[in-house]
Amino acid sequence: MRVLLQAHVDTEKANEVIRSGKMPQVMQEIMESFKPEASYFGPDNGVRTMFLVFDMQDSSQLPPLTEQLFQNFGAKVDYTPVMNFEDLQKGLSQIR
Template sequence: MRVLLKATLDTDKANEAIRSGKMPELMKETLDHLKPEAAYFGPMGGRRTALLVIDMKDSSELPPAGEPFFTQFNAEVEITPVMNGEDLQKGLSQLR
């Protein structure tokens, strides 16, 4: 199932990672581990935020998806099921 992972980073923890020079390394490790279909970064609600589209094969993948953000950035993490256009068309075709 395709999901959108939204990680809102704690400002103090993110500032610490930036000042220490570890932010690029931590983000690269996390992205290499999760292998997102797409990844976007920017401010949302005044806080640094990562939006990742991930294809999860099983619900057991939830802990390893969120933990890097919890442990490294004290982030708030939300995971929401999402669809691309092809998924939507397939789902809508089943409504007939």
């Protein structure tokens, strides 16, 4: 299932990771874990935020994927099922 992850990152925890010089490595590990089809980064509600669209094969992926965001960034995380236009057309074709 295609999922949109929004991770709102704690400023102080992110600043610690940046100051330590580990931010590029941590972000690379996160991207390798999620394997997103799209990723965007910017402020949302006044805090650093990651927006990742990825394919979740099984709900058992939630703990290992989310835990790295909690531990590294003290993130507040939301998952939302989403569709692209092809998915929407397929779903609409099933409505009578």
